[in-house]
Amino acid sequence: MKKKIVMEIINPNAAGIDVGSRSHFVAVGQGSDDVKEFGVYNEDLNSLVxxxxxxxxxxxxMESTGTYWQSLFAVLQNADFKVILCNGKFTKNIKGRKTDVQDCQWIQKLHTIGLLTGSFLPDEATEQLRTYCRHRANLLDQAADTTRKMQKYLRLLNLRLDVVVKDITGLTGLSIIEAICTGETDAAKLASLRNGNCKKSEEEIAKALQINGRTDYFFALKHEYKMYQYLQSSIKECDIEIEKLLSNQINNSENKREHFLDKKVHKRINKNTPKNMDLNLMAYQYFEGIDLLAIEGVSYSTVLSIMSEVGLEGIKKFATAKQFASWLRLAPNNKISGGKVLSHKIPKGSSRLKIALRNAANVIGNxxxxxxxxxxxxINYRKGRVSAISATARKLAIIIWNMIVKKQPYNNEHGYEFLDQKRKRKVQEMKKLIHKFDIKTDELGLQLNGL
Structure with missing residues (x-):
């Protein structure tokens, strides 16, 4: 007698959609008449609904295929459907069956018996902020690429500005490049544009600015400088939109608006940090009185990544800190067979938030x-710097989740100390060690007074 395996139906009125770039295949059952193809235009999506x-x-x-799913997802949500957005690796079909019709039927079958789980999706306000922040990051990457090209053409023109200034896009560098692009070739006049903070003298800068007169390189340099200026103005426009969006979120919530925090003199402001807003105060208000910048190594860009990639309400969707770290792919993926651990490596893949936390961990290592x-x-002593960065990034994720969800302030027993404060603490620690081990002054070979 043949045995039959019956699986419980969890979602009886379920549909599966195979998302494509030019058409969507929809299955409401496993029969040939239960599958229908729809286009991607707006009227086609309404017909699908x-x-x-x-x-x-x-x-x-439905699968999260590229960006093709987003318009369909919005239409289905507006029609009050319960939509499950799945990772493509969880909906892979069995071997030997690969057509659009069979794919959508397979997704429908898995969803009917409750074998599919939805991916994390932020709320609408966080999604808008994420769009602005990701676009800003792309503009910064393009500006960095333009800076490298400007440095290349300067070098080909025998203008070794990169040798005499630390950053060619700093105050001194941009002033000299702007003068070069307007036609100035006198080395002494170019060197006179030196900013007072520049370490090199005018004489040394003048020696590095002897142009060779190549018109083709000069033409390319002017175009790259114009591109750099355009990108910087675009970044400022993006900063204005980010500030406007964050201000609206804060002003519309009494829980956020009531908090206030003084400036942090110890936090360094990177040149790529938005200058038109006080991110220290806005982040404190956005997270309703939680100061993430109190964590050493966490910069303004790290906090902005947390706000845009997951958001305040998004991080609360994770039941535990371990789930949050696992979603970031910072937790080991244990593979066990026969009671033996075959592998415990961190899963592949890096989201923008994971990269931001790893960058912060790298700063902490210094x-x-x-x-x-x-x-x-x-960790660095036992397993090397790469493992230490991953472990510290995971620890940062755990700390951030506990601070935001459980309202636990970050506990740094020493806080931020300046040089004289750190010196006093070290002296006290040395005094305790000397008294603990009964160390004599002649054993140290030093004349210790006041101990």
Whole structure:
């Protein structure tokens, strides 16, 4: 007698959609008449919704294929369907069956028996902020590429500005490049544009600015400088939109608006940080009184990534800090067979937030005598810097989740200390060690007074 395996139906009125660039295949059942193809135009999407309503569908599962799913997802949500957006690796079909019709039927079958889980999606306000921040990051990448090209053409013109200034897009560098693009070739006059903060003298700068007169390189340099100026103005426009969006979110919430925080004199403001807003105060208000910048190594760009990639409400969707770290792919992916651990590597793939946390962890590795830097050093000693960066990034994710969700302030027992404060603390620690081990002054070979 043949045995039959019966699986419980979790979603009886389910549909599966195979998303494509030119058409969408929709299945409401496993029969040949239960599959229909729709186009990607707006009227086609409305027809798709009407067909689902006609078949009494209440929940829909679809793959997150590129950006083709977003318009369809918005239309389905507006029609009050329960939409499950799935990772493509969880909907892979069995071997030997690969057509659009069979794919959508397979998705419908998996969703009917409850084997599909939805991906994380931020709220609408966070999604808008993410669009602006990602576009700004792309503009910064283009500006960096333009800067490298300007440096290349300067070098080909025998203008070794990169040798005498630290950054050719700084105050001194941009002033000299602008004068060169307007036709100035006198080295002494170019060197006189030196900013007072520049370490090199005018004489040394003048020696580095002896142009060779190549018109083709000069033409290319002018175009790259114009592109750099355009990108900088675009970045400022993007900053204005980001500030406007964050201000609206803060002003529309009494819980956010009531908080206030003083400026942090110890936090360095990078040249790529938005200058038209006080991110220290806005982040404190956005997270309703949680100061993420109190964590050493966390910069303004790190906090902006958290706000735009996951948001305040988004991070609360994760039940535990471990789930948040696993979603970021910062937790080990244990593979066990026969009671033996085959692998425990971190999964591949890097989201923008994961990269931001790893960058912050790398900065922490360069700090000295802080709780997180001491943790970094211990992992670095045993497993190397790459593993230390991953472990510290995961620890940062755990700390951030607990701060935002559980309202736990970051505990740094020493806080931010200046040189004289750190010196006093070190003296106290040395006094305790000397008294603990009963060390004599002649054993140290030093004349210790006041101990």
């Amino acid at each position: 009407q067909w689902l309503l006609l078949n009494e569908v209440t929940t829909v599962a 700090l000295k005598d802080t709780p997180l830097s001491n943790f970094f050093c211990r």
